[in-house]
Amino acid sequence: MSSEIRQLEPQQLWNKFADLNAVPRASKKEERVIAFIKDFGKNLGLETIEDEVGNVIIRKPATAGMENRVTVVMQSHLDMVHQKNNDTDFDFDTQGIQMYVDGDWVKAKGTTLGADNGLGVATIMAILESTDIPHPPIEALFTIDEETGMTGAKGLKGGLLKGEILLNLDTEEDDEIGVGCAGGIDVTATRTYTEEETPEFKIGFDITVKGLQGGHSGMQIHEGLGNANKLMNRLLFDGFENFGLRISEIDGGSLRNAIPRESKAIVAIDAIHEDAFLLEMQQQANTLKTEFKTMEPDLEIIVSKTEVPEKIMDLGVQEGFTRAMYAAPNGVYRMSPDIPNLVETSNNIARVIVKDGHIKIGCLTRSSVESSKMDLANTLRSAFELTGCEVEFTSDYPGWQPNMDSEILKVLTKVYKDLNGEEANVAACHAGLECGILGTHYPEMDMISFGPTIKGAHSPDERAQISSAQKYWKFVLEILKQIPVN
Template sequence: MSDLADLEPRPLWRYFLELSRIPRGSRNEAAAMRWVAEQGRALGCAVEQDAVGNVLLRKAAARGGEGRAPVALQVHADMVCEKNEGTPHDFERDGIDVVRDGEVVRARGTTLGADDGIGVAAALAALADPELRHGPLEVLVTVDEETGLTGANAVRPGWLAAKVLLNLDSEEEGELTIGCAGGVDTVATRRVTRAAPAAGSVPLRVKVSGLRGGHSGTDIAAGRGNALRVLGQVLAALAAGGGCELASVRGGNKRNAIAREASAVLQVAPGRAAAVREEVARQEAAWRAALGAFDPGLSVAVEPGSAGPVLSPADAQAVVGLLLAGPHGVEAMSPDIPGLVQTSTNFGVFETRDDAVEANFLTRSSVDASKSALAARIAGVCALAGFETHTTGGYPGWKPEPGAPVVKLVDGVHRELFGKPMVVRAIHAGLECGLIGEKYPGLQMVSFGPTMWDAHTPDERVSIASVQNFWRLLRAVLERV
């Protein structure tokens, strides 16, 4: 890390590099939270920790700021743990190998954890800055943001004294986020029965791959293909031709990611293999034409499969029917903010097990009534296919308040520092602000941060220059708010 030692602002980068040495994947943040608490005590803060592991640091106002209202900085400690194939890294034990690559900082073969390690480091640097003329300052560091917003969900009413909250978990310099969507998961299951395949049948695997995937909120309107939907159409066409028994379907990896790959194993009657390959080729051509430049890498291929028991005809029909009809994509656009998706669903994961099949849908909306209505429609579609459903992981949206004083303040400071206004926006994704704001009515909130690219992937990197500008903005806001 010797080439990182001189990066400015030095306190921020020092905290980030120290934090990067500590394994802190979601639900494995205990050591990182101990470190946060230790840093807080060393800086003269009062330190509290709640039952789920969230840490709250409180620092008295700098001289002259005693009469100002408290301000909270809010960040999360956990990171997404992804690595390239062949990278010998154990996220349970190893720190992140952070490197400088020209004008960016990245990791060697893994996610960097700048999301939201830079935010944690900036909050601690603010507490440590002897020249910062701040009022009473609170720093709330939460756990398990990435997999379930668990920490934010557990924040208790009355814990924070702040009237203004600055969330430091945004990823584009110059943008000010003032609202986000809420979400809810629908999990659909169906019990299935199995039997031996027809005598002489050949196992073939139909595989959909090469799609771009992406974030199920921010990329849902980008026109990208969903591998589960493509596979459903292919299987329906093959079923219409006869001679195929369905053994298994598997696709998607995460509820909050657009499915990039999916596959099905079929037992194909003797003499039908050539017809199957021809139909798959036709479906690939049709889908490639439909997706066009949105997703040019689509591949639908047939390869040898592994023989095994097949689903009953009724179960196979139900599975293919849900793959065809399961909602996915944009439901409605915002009538108030041009270009903002208001309501959507991501058909994220489908898996066949020995005695059951399971599907997962993540529905998002900035309007709670619309979110509930779409989740109910998904349950209705699933019921028609003989699936039982339950919802889980629901969290509220964060309603944009573009006229709030804190919005005008941060935008005004940005104009003074950089000579241009911020891009004020809401996002079709979840932020912890929604959960926290529900428990603190009237709390003014905004979110901003430096520029990062490809978060949640081993290509994650952060702009050095944008971190410097982010720090300048944060310091100036804390002296004015």
């Protein structure tokens, strides 16, 4: 399958992407891809270092005639989000991504593609390997663990890089030039509870919510996509209100930065309510399908009989839990009053686990305004603490404030218009980019972000547009030619 990808233009880019996608590279499991990138740099005879947290820096001198240009840092992250469909047999720890071409798109078979941020990494690799591409002095910065905490960017030491301009290749619309992004914080609620023996005359049911699109919890949070954890809670709440449904287990969502696509629950109800319960669940399923028919046409809600669970949640804890889940904000919290159509603040209820006397609810809260981010985080904290949970704030990272007077922004907007005959969309985004963190270590560095068109990032529907990659590659090459004189 990678042979098909390797024939695409520009071949330099797609060949490096195929090489990279053969290497497992989950967040926090980057040992193999770090070694891969280090070997790549050393085999080219270039200065290659790994810092104390695992970031890799490769330095390449300017090509002839470009020695007097400003040194440029080209930056992308090595890790990728690992998501797969339930019916896909795939081991991310041992297998390379299985890619194929579908019209104008490169896709993966039932898994995330890794174009986020693999196409950025591949771009930098192709530039480093090239012998005929004009470019200024380059410091290639490959960071780790961007997707689950940005610990690579956080751990990068000031003074290690000498470049004055940073090109972050992690934007996902090819007509967009990024000048700002949201910060984020993980909000995690936990508590223990006493399980009860399931009373007699109960019957067990599995409830499954699946078929949702999922997606990037920053870039797609405004699209009205279904959140499997919130939909499941509606079903459980209704079942309890009408039939005394009792919860045994819940397993919903996966990664903090992915809108949850699936949730499963094991519940118990009184046997005498079986027919009425199934009818009510079918009516609720039909209501949700109608409500989400435009955005989630493949939504499935399956209720099937199973063995009676041995244990169920304490009744008071269950009532508090389902109400807290109802009260907890999910989706867009506030739109920016300053930048049209920009989500300022949002939350993704990403992960819900109820099992063996333990509750864990994981959220990722994002905002381009620090005070608004903490306002929403405290809103969530309050909802969960009212039901007896302990709430922890972790992985806090800053946003990236736009600089509309940026010199490299002027270069990119001119190059884009010259190449495409139209103005680029200069914008801030609601995703978390590493620029905000890197800017704390290198406050004088002039930063910009751009990239090829990628759709469905963080989901098995992730796909990269081939024609966009061609457009983007030309953009990259021209930018490198136009880097100003030092």
